[in-house]
Amino acid sequence: MEWGVLLRASDSLTEEIERVRQSALSEIDSVRDAPGLDSFRIKYLSRKGAIARLFDELRNAPASERPVLGKKLNELRSSIQLIFQQKEASLGSLSDRKAPSIDLTLPGRQRWVGTKHPLTQTLEEIRRIFLGMGFRIASGPEIEDDYHNFEALNFSPDHPARDMQDTFFITEKVLLRTHTSPVQIRVMESQKPPVRVIIPGRVYRNEAISARSYCLFHQVEGLYVDRGVTFSELKGTLVSFARQFYGSKIEYRFRPSYFPFTEPSAEMDITCFLCSGKGCRVCKYTGWLEILGCGMVHPAVYRFVGYDPESCTGFAFGMGVDRIAMLRYGIDDIRILYENDIRFLRQF
Ligand code: DAH
Numbered sequence: 359m360e361w362g363v364l365l366r367a368s369d370s371l372t373e374e375i376e377r378v379r380q381s382a383l384s385e386i387d388s389v390r391d392a393p394g395l396d397s398f399r400i401k402y403l404s405r406k407g408a409i410a411r412l413f414d415e416l417r418n419a420p421a422s423e424r425p426v427l428g429k430k431l432n433e434l435r436s437s438i439q440l441i442f443q444q445k446e447a448s449l450g451s452l453s454d455r456k457a458p459s460i461d462l463t464l465p466g467r468q469r470w471v472g473t474k475h476p477l478t479q480t481l482e483e484i485r486r487i488f489l490g491m492g493f494r495i496a497s498g499p500e501i502e503d504d505y506h507n508f509e510a511l512n513f514s515p516d517h518p519a520r521d522m523q524d525t526f527f528i529t530e531k532v533l534l535r536t537h538t539s540p541v542q543i544r545v546m547e548s549q550k551p552p553v554r555v556i557i558p559g560r561v562y563r564n565e566a567i568s569a570r571s572y573c574l575f576h577q578v579e580g581l582y583v584d585r586g587v588t589f590s591e592l593k594g595t596l597v598s599f600a601r602q603f604y605g606s607k608i609e610y611r612f613r614p615s616y617f618p619f620t621e622p623s624a625e626m627d628i629t630c631f632l633c634s635g636k637g638c639r640v641c642k643y644t645g646w647l648e649i650l651g652c653g654m655v656h657p658a659v660y661r662f663v664g665y666d667p668e669s670c671t672g673f674a675f676g677m678g679v680d681r682i683a684m685l686r687y688g689i690d691d692i693r694i695l696y697e698n699d700i701r702f703l704r705q706f
Contacts, residue, residue, distance in 0.1 A: 371412065371415055371416065371419055371427050372427065372430065374412060374415070375412060375427075375430050375431060375434050378402070378408045378409070378412065378434065378438075379434055379437065379438075382398075382402050382408075382438050382441065383441065385398060385401075386398060386441045386442070386445055389445055389449075391449065392449060395442070395445055395446060395449060398442065398445075399442060402438050402442075403435075403438060403439065403442060409431070409434065409435050409438065412431055412434070413431060416428060416431060470704065473703065473704065473706050474706065475695075475703065475706070476683045476686075476687050476689070476695065476706045477576060477679060477680065477683050477695055479683075479706065480679055480682055480683040480686060481558050481576065481578070481679055483603065484556075484558070484578050484599075484603065484677075484679070484682075485556065485558060485578075487599050487602045487603060488556045488578075488580065488599065490602075491595060491598065491599075492554055493554050493555055493556045493580065493582075494554065494555050494556075495555065495556060495557075495558070496541060496544075496545050496555040496556070496557050497541065497557060497558075497559060498535075498538075498540060498541035498544045498545075498557065498559070499535070500534060500535055500559070500560055500561075500562070501528065501532065501533075501534060501535075502532070502533055502534070502535040502540050503531055503532055503533070504530075504531045504532070504533065505531075506535075506540035506543045506544060507525075507533060507535050507536060507537075507539075507540045508520060509662075510540075510543045510659065510662035510663065511539055511540065511542075511543065511618060511619040511659060512618040512619050512656050512658045512659055512662075513618050513619075517618065524536075524563050524564040524565050525563070525564060526562050526563075526564050526573075534561075534562035535559075535561055535562065536561055536562065536563055537561050537577060537579070537676060538557045538558070538559045538561060538577040538578070538579035538676060539579055539619060539674070539676060541557040541559070541579060542557070542579060542581045542619075542655075542659075542674060543659070543662065543663055545557075545581060546581075546583065546659075546660075546663035546664075546665060547663050547664070550665075551583045551584050551585070551665065551670055551672070552582075552583065552584035553581055553582065553583045553584075553672070554581070554582045554583075554584075555580070555581050556578055556579065556580045556581075557577075557578065557579040557580075557581070558576065558577070558578045558579075558679070559576065559577065559579075560574055560575070560576055561574065561575060561576070561577050562574045563575075567693065569690065569691040569692060569693065570692060571692065572680070572692045572693055572695075572696060574696070575678060575679070575680040575692070576678070576679035576680055577676055577677065577678055577679060578676070578677050578679055579674070579675070579676045580595075580652075580673075580674060580675040580676070581655070581672065581673075581674045582595070582672050582673055582674075583655060583665070583670055583671070583672030584670070584671070584672060585669055585670065585671065586671060587654075587671045587672045587673060588671070589622070589654060589673070591673065592652060592653075592654065592673035592675070593612065595673075596610075596626055596650065596652060596675060597610055600626070600628050600649065603682075604628055604631050605631065607634075608628045608629050608631060609628065609629045609635070610626060610627065610628045610629075611626070611627050611646070612624040612625070612626055612627075612652075613625050613626075613627065615651060615653075617651060617653055618656070619653075619655065619656050619658075619659050619674065620652070620653025620654055620655060620656055620673075620674055621653060621654060621656045621657075622653055622654060623651065623652070623653035624651070624652050624653055625648055625650070625651050625652070626648070626649055626650050626651075626652060626675075627646040627647060627648050627649065628646070628647055628649055629645060629646060629647075630644075630645055630646060630647050631647070631685075632685070633645070640685065647685065649677060649682070650675050650676060650677035650678075651675065651676050651677075652673060652674065652675035652676070653673065653674060653675075654671065654672070654673050655670075655671070655672045655673065655674050680692055680695060683695070687706070
């Protein structure tokens, strides 16, 4: 009897092979992911899977039928391996395609074009106006010596005027320039009159940092020396500058002042362009804004640089660029000019 059962088993092996083939073919279609594919592999191709089981049964088949059945089983195994590999490849390429997927509905990325710093824009405008009036650009070192920064500008060693400027000293005689005026000295040392230059540059002061003052800022210095230069020319030059820069409607006034390197000295005010002179917070309700210091070059300065004080006359002026830029663009804290915050810079 036992034999008969086995015979029946072997008879049905062909059918069994067909059933396994059909179920594998239909199941592979519903495999959608790697875990599904792995279950399929375990069910059919693993050591305890359907095919291995059929090979086990082959051993019980009559010897005469084994070659044919064996061939069929080998074919079954190959075809199931093939559909398995095809599925594996198609699932793989599906996930490959997913990785760099692009969402075409996303808004585009904005590209920012750089802009010029507000200080640069202000400096360029000042430069353009003075170049138009026949001035040349000059420059000098930011690390200066006491002689050029103070002494040759007629600040005597114990003169209280030295206290006007808090200085960063590097050594006793070397310092960070506190103003652009020392370049006046360097220009006159290196050339004979006539001299007509503006000197834009950075200056440094050891002041408490606040919204109104920073340890570095910018100035534009001016110097015009020739024979017979008058105070009217000083006024004419600066009024022409102010009208080009601040607008033709502004009014101006010159107030007497003091600087060691000019005599007489003055400060120039213009009507506040924010309130048109009516009075506001920025002009401290005076209606006026101080925009620069100026004066006729002191004869003592000519002696320091080897010019003849009897035959030379000239004027000088100096203005703070940061203050001008702040007024112009409505900036209320000087520190923001030096922080390189892109959110601030993008606005210009
Ligand atoms: N150097 C002065 C300062 O930093 C500004 C100044 C005033 C410059 C009068 C000048 C001038 O050339 O004539 O405060």
